[in-house]
Amino acid sequence: MIVNGKHYKTVWMEGSKVFLINQNKLPFEFEIFTSSTYGESIQAIKTMITRGAGAIGVTAGFAVVQAAMEAPSNDFQAFMTRAISAINASRPTANNLFYATKKIADAIKGLDKEWAVKASSELAQQLALENILEAKAIGEYGNSLIKNGMSIETHCNAGWLGFVDYGSALSPIYTAHREGKKMFIYVDETRPRGQGARLTAWELQNEGIPHAIIADNAGAFYMQRGEIDMMIVGADRIAANGDVANKIGTLEKAIIAKEYNVPFYVAAPTSTIDINCPSGKEIPIEMRSEDEVLVQSGLDQDGNMKSIHVAAPGSPAYNPAFDVSPAKYISGIITEKGIVRACEDDIRTLFD
């Protein structure tokens, strides 16, 4: 991704430091957050300085490396077990987090500190690189579904910022755009945190792709009028049967898209697939603070960030962060290995 004429990744590691585009400051301010310890990296995931399944996974991998660097030489393995538990507890839904920490945990099992630092660092950097290459491949496969002149709706942000680069749901759109295809993107604002209005719209501006933000309520209005040709969303976890956990509201869109015969694609690397999870029923759903619904932040007229209470003071809110879309609503899953149907037979072929 190019921001202000310079190439960036969403997350990268140098020495013992992890660098993250601060997604809580975007789109109003472009700031790089520096995490110096694994504890700070956990906090960065919890507070959503970094977010999106892919970016969470890579950040978690780097956090394991930081933990290895911070661990005492004696009692190293016990420290790492506790540290990896803490990293795994930062957010419950995205599979990529557990995929990354497990890969590294397996690789450093039995190693002493010096070797473990070296091995974890190499593996975490490799996972970050793979994340980029997978996202790029998703873009190429997904591009085959996009015809010139299409209007595409997307929910939340599964773009650059949800990965190390390129993204999942937005990657096919970027590939198509670079090939010269014309598109118009309907961007669900994605309440309560507004990742669509804030992050996806910001990415599309940077890429120069025509778009409009719509209230999440307006999706069916445009589908009913035949103005949406396709929907592409990302995923936080995909069960073996093809059920997809993704940002709250994805389920509504999946049902509505089916109702209006709008193809509904999910784009995600195979690291998002939890092949040991039989169906969506087993995916844990994170409940987040009611303040995300009740309080909004943004720029006031003087250009300062302000938080305001937007609901009736005293009324509580419920805030599930994800929902599960049953496989029957999904037209296909776009992975770095190709496009498959959302069913166990097809999904298993990705792991052969």
Add this chain to the structure above:
Amino acid sequence: MIVNGKHYKTVWMEGSKVFLINQNKLPFEFEIFTSSTYGESIQAIKTMITRGAGAIGVTAGFAVVQAAMEAPSNDFQAFMTRAISAINASRPTANNLFYATKKIADAIKGLDKEWAVKASSELAQQLALENILEAKAIGEYGNSLIKNGMSIETHCNAGWLGFVDYGSALSPIYTAHREGKKMFIYVDETRPRGQGARLTAWELQNEGIPHAIIADNAGAFYMQRGEIDMMIVGADRIAANGDVANKIGTLEKAIIAKEYNVPFYVAAPTSTIDINCPSGKEIPIEMRSEDEVLVQSGLDQDGNMKSIHVAAPGSPAYNPAFDVSPAKYISGIITEKGIVRACEDDIRTLFD
């Protein structure tokens, strides 16, 4: 409705002045807005100081009375024709507006100024009173659908504030509550203007009814889990075939409710039914300013009202204010004359 221990109506007229609960200030400030001219009343409808089909209709009726008072004695009828056109142009979707202005226009046709002021005033006051009685009757009919212990979801605000009192969608809930039935209300925040989070939640607090605000995205999540027993919404216009125009997002909920076999009721007085409108396709849908999506207002930490930009600066937004739910998704229409199916045969019986 009782606010701070005192009985209020949402809109009333005394002398030449129309008094309105200022719904742009709620829930943060309870203020009565005074409109002294029909032009000010038009502005109050346009800027949504008053909103909701019933309240718009009654305010429009009072605006016609103000126009009659302001009109010159000579050229009276021509002035009124122009004034009523301007009132009708204030908002395009709610049928109650046209119902009220047409009723009064028909009554004053051919009258001179003195008689017209008297006739319009009596008729507008009668329409306001009918609005209350109809809302109360809707509450009684709708109450028959509510069982003790139910969880009910509602969208937007079709409560006290959308009518002169009681409301439509919320009136059955208030009647059930006063009878001692326990309920829990899921309140869709109703982006972009947040009438659920701001107005419905505020009303439910005043009535002491347990509730939680949810992002509009979360409706399907709770229906999938079987946690919603019924949905009740209001309407801005109902076509002869039972199609219902209501706040943007109603269509999504209607489709999802059908998918999960959740009964989906529309509550509205017969003045909301446009029997001359064959289907939802003919209902004009208002497009409102993109700022309603991009800018949010609320209370800052010091208790001052602030507006902030919540989306990527420079990205545009589309903002349809209403959508049309086809009759096939609607379990029934709760009117002041009883509950009917959403089909032409049943709807016509209401006009016999």
